[in-house]
Amino acid sequence: MHTRRNGLLVGVVLILALFVSTTARTYTSYYTCLPGTVTAVVLTNATSYDHEEAFRLTLYSAEGAVLHSFMGDLASYQSAVYFLNDFVDQPDKYSWGSLVIESNVLLLAGVWIGTDTEWVSISNVQAQTLSTEELDIAYFWYGANYANTEHRRTGIAVINPGESAIEGTAYIYDSAGALQNSSDFTLNPHAAAYFNPESVFPIGEDSWGLIDIRSTDPLVVSSEYFDAADNLLDVDIIDAVYYLQVRQSESGDS
Numbered sequence: 001m002h003t004r005r006n007g008l009l010v011g012v013v014l015i016l017a018l019f020v021s022t023t024a025r026t027y028t029s030y031y032t033c034l035p036g037t038v039t040a041v042v043l044t045n046a047t048s049y050d051h052e053e054a055f056r057l058t059l060y061s062a063e064g065a066v067l068h069s070f071m072g073d074l075a076s077y078q079s080a081v082y083f084l085n086d087f088v089d090q091p092d093k094y095s096w097g098s099l100v101i102e103s104n105v106l107l108l109a110g111v112w113i114g115t116d117t118e119w120v121s122i123s124n125v126q127a128q129t130l131s132t133e134e135l136d137i138a139y140f141w142y143g144a145n146y147a148n149t150e151h152r153r154t155g156i157a158v159i160n161p162g163e164s165a166i167e168g169t170a171y172i173y174d175s176a177g178a179l180q181n182s183s184d185f186t187l188n189p190h191a192a193a194y195f196n197p198e199s200v201f202p203i204g205e206d207s208w209g210l211i212d213i214r215s216t217d218p219l220v221v222s223s224e225y226f227d228a229a230d231n232l233l234d235v236d237i238i239d240a241v242y243y244l245q246v247r248q249s250e251s252g253d254s
Contacts, residue, residue, distance in 0.1 A: 024104050028161035029111050030192075030222050030237065031059070031084055032096040038119075039084040041099065042110040045074035055103040059087055062097040064160070064191030074105070097192040098159045098220070120232060139214045141243035144223035144236060146172070148197045148207035151228055156195045156211055159220040160187035168215035170195055175209045187219075214245075 031039040045054055054074040059067040068087035074080060088095050101109060114120045146154035160166045165188050172181045181200045185193055197211070213221060221238040 060190040136247040
């Protein structure tokens with residue numbers, strides 16, 4: 001895993017609610033304020049009551065540092081938009097990562113991401129619950145298709161949305177199922193890392209298959225696809241695990 005290269009366009013991010021209780025919800029989104037990119041967040045109070053301090057929005061850099069944090073009020077069914085670029089004084093290669101929204105009210109949230117001239121895509125979601133209650137989880141598994149061919153490239157971003165360090169491993173398999181490479185990583189709280197298969201092995205028509213990610217705690221994962229000229233083609237946000245490995249299993253395979 002390595003730090004994301006400067007100027008790389010990040011696609012839209014779906015918001016994932018990782019921790020939900022009866023009194024509070026925490027939404028974690030993947031955002032980008034890299035030079036040339038724009039991220040806007042729309043928050044709506046989906047109740048018939050006015051709320052002071054309806055939410056706290058915190059913006060973290062890829063290194064896990066707090067870039068900006070503030071509380072916001074929302075009247076009944078009011079919507080507010082926040083352009084995250086306004087909170088980044090001098091954008092650099094670390095101006096992307098984890099956006100955390102904490103709220104004691106029912107919110108609807110949307111993330112708009114694009115370039116200086118157009119929006120790339122938009123996501124409108126509500127809080128979702130990833131419940132591991134009464135499960136002794138050893139590893140969380142995420143999977144994504146990749147292509148490292150002449151006309152198509154792939155990049156994988158992983159974000160730690162929590163307050164504790166996360167350890168993990170990314171495994172790269174070719175289309176025949178042969179393991180091509182693996183990379184261990186450690187993410188500090190709210191930190192992020194970016195992996196580019198192109199930096200590991202040469203481009204070729206047979207260079208496509210599966211990137212399998214194993215982590216000790218839930219992650220936010222974004223799989224981004226580009227053409228040969230580095231133009232964004234599409235984005236897949238992996239906001240749920242496909243496999244939970246319980247503690248009784250000692251195997252590293254899923």
